[in-house]
Amino acid sequence: MTDTRVITGAQLFDGEEFRGRHDVLVRDGVIAELRASGTGGTPLAAEASTDGRIVDVVDATGKTLTPGLIDCHVHVATDGAGSLDAFVEPFSLQFFRAARNLERTLQAGVTTARDAGGADAGVKAALSDGFVDGPTLYAAISIMSQTGGHGDGRMASGAHMPMLTGHPGRPDGVADGVDAVRAKTREILRAGADHIKICSTGGVLSPTDDPRHSQFTVAEIEAIVEEAAAQGTYVMSHAQGAEGIRNALRAGARSIEHGIFLDEETIELFLEKDAFLVPTLQAPLAVIAAADAGAALPTSVVAKARMVAETHRESIAQAYDAGVKIAMGTDAGVGPHGENLEELELMAAVGLSTRDALRAGTTVAASLLDLPTVGRVATGYAADLVLFDGDLEQAGLSEARRRVSQVYQGGMRKR
Numbered sequence: 001m002t003d004t005r006v007i008t009g010a011q012l013f014d015g016e017e018f019r020g021r022h023d024v025l026v027r028d029g030v031i032a033e034l035r036a037s038g039t040g041g042t043p044l045a046a047e048a049s050t051d052g053r054i055v056d057v058v059d060a061t062g063k064t065l066t067p068g069l070i071d072c073h074v075h076v077a078t079d080g081a082g083s084l085d086a087f088v089e090p091f092s093l094q095f096f097r098a099a100r101n102l103e104r105t106l107q108a109g110v111t112t113a114r115d116a117g118g119a120d121a122g123v124k125a126a127l128s129d130g131f132v133d134g135p136t137l138y139a140a141i142s143i144m145s146q147t148g149g150h151g152d153g154r155m156a157s158g159a160h161m162p163m164l165t166g167h168p169g170r171p172d173g174v175a176d177g178v179d180a181v182r183a184k185t186r187e188i189l190r191a192g193a194d195h196i197k198i199c200s201t202g203g204v205l206s207p208t209d210d211p212r213h214s215q216f217t218v219a220e221i222e223a224i225v226e227e228a229a230a231q232g233t234y235v236m237s238h239a240q241g242a243e244g245i246r247n248a249l250r251a252g253a254r255s256i257e258h259g260i261f262l263d264e265e266t267i268e269l270f271l272e273k274d275a276f277l278v279p280t281l282q283a284p285l286a287v288i289a290a291a292d293a294g295a296a297l298p299t300s301v302v303a304k305a306r307m308v309a310e311t312h313r314e315s316i317a318q319a320y321d322a323g324v325k326i327a328m329g330t331d332a333g334v335g336p337h338g339e340n341l342e343e344l345e346l347m348a349a350v351g352l353s354t355r356d357a358l359r360a361g362t363t364v365a366a367s368l369l370d371l372p373t374v375g376r377v378a379t380g381y382a383a384d385l386v387l388f389d390g391d392l393e394q395a396g397l398s399e400a401r402r403r404v405s406q407v408y409q410g411g412m413r414k415r
């Protein structure tokens with residue numbers, strides 16, 4: 001058991017900027033000290049060892065040290081969302097899959113994640129009790145939706161989509177009207193939700209609705225936001241069409257998920273409300289890739305994914321240029337788990353600078369989740385850290401996934 005660890009010589013991205021080569025001292029799971037490497041004087045490692053504690057020295061020369069990444073949109077209890085295969089799976093298999101998915105997510109370099117529907121309080125307890133390894137998880141549990149909306153899994157066939165099936169720890173998320181959505185929000189918070197996930201437009205994976213159409217009225221969303229705020233939390237809204245995005249923003253949603261169809265008026269509203277955009281560029285691409293690989297997806301779902309992918313990239317580029325706060329989210333669960341850092345590659349490909357894409361996955365994400373001790377490499381912050389091979393400032397993010405070499409969570413090496 002190592003009390004103290006010094007990571008030496010890595011190029012540091014501290015959550016805001018590249019800072020050049022630094023040595024970082026980790027003690028009791030927390031970042032205790034940082035110092036520029038090779039500036040003369042006593043090395044941090046030698047100094048730390050004099051207090052008699054065991055020091056593990058990690059020579060990270062030639063690597064880049066960043067905060068552990070934060071994925072603001074995952075579904076750890078889901079695999080291949082929307083696939084018709086899920087209809088024949090045993091109910092409880094999702095929880096065993098969640099354990100594996102959490103492990104893969106952590107191995108990918110994600111030390112904190114926000115679940116956007118599926119994982120329940122039991123999944124969180126399994127993590128905090130140490131039964132399974134994974135990122136620190138904040139969970140929406142259920143997905144709130146109007147009748148016939150993106151989160152209403154009832155099909156015209158009479159079947160109910162397995163991912164959204166209610167159970168004792170995960171209330172069914174469908175409600176209509178101000179009073180009913182108010183009660184539903186309280187019910188989901190009672191089940192242990194850390195935040196509330198709603199759908200204010202249609203989506204790609206719901207076979208019968210249109211991503212451009214809005215869902216829930218502003219009055220309904222306002223009631224949900226008010227109930228969440230009364231319990232000290234906030235609303236994240238799945239929103240793809242411009243009008244449904246604006247409805248959610250006007251009503252006070254803290255983050256817009258996907259944000260596929262943006263226009264100037266909508267981007268202005270993001271800035272005015274100081275809201276966050278979580279692009280999930282991976283999601284439509286994952287649906288297309290799954291379909292191309294022969295997955296059993298409804299044809300309407302695949303057609304919608306193809307329709308939105310290019311528009312999505314253009315919208316995110318436009319929002320970035322306008323200065324909208326962008327936080328990293330992947331929608332993992334639609335695509336495979338453990339490929340989360342592809343989102344960094346995709347954000348870089350639509351024009352985010354290396355610095356801003358990394359900020360999206362660290363400081364900006366921590367600010368969205370309102371977490372004061374993660375997302376930075378700074379004294380007093382949790383020692384959640386990733387080491388990448390090479391100098392990311394020079395190399396960029398096009399191979400971010402392949403470069404992940406070591407992952408630390410609370411000072412413990414996980415990869």
Ligand SMILES: [Zn+2]
Nearest residue numbers: 073075116331
């Ligand atoms: Zn999602």
